[in-house]
Amino acid sequence: MGLRPGGAEPVARIECRGGKRWAWLYRIDLAKPKFAMTLADEATLDKAMAKHQTCGTCGRRYFHCIPLKPLGSCFECYDGTPADPTSYIAPPAPDHRLAA
Ligand SMILES: [Zn+2]
Structure with missing residues (x-):
């Protein structure tokens, strides 16, 4: 309510x-x-959540927290268990520059 x-x-x-x-x-x-959350509050929360949801190996950010403490990465990087492509945001593409 x-x-x-x-x-x-x-x-x-x-x-x-x-x-x-x-x-x-x-x-x-x-x-x-309820207290309304400001944009700054949301940014702080998002930053904190990103730490628990981003795989340091492949750079994917999952929509759920991944077991970083025991595994150090997502399951796909750890043991090859394929991740559902709808469960993460792909890492940003490398910066491709066009040669002129
Ligand atoms: Zn990974």
């Missing part, structure tokens, strides 16, 4: 999956609007 608790205490707790998943519920009339 684009709202945040704004300091209000929860008034109830909803559970599903036998209590394995749950969430606090808050009064809507006491809630405040």
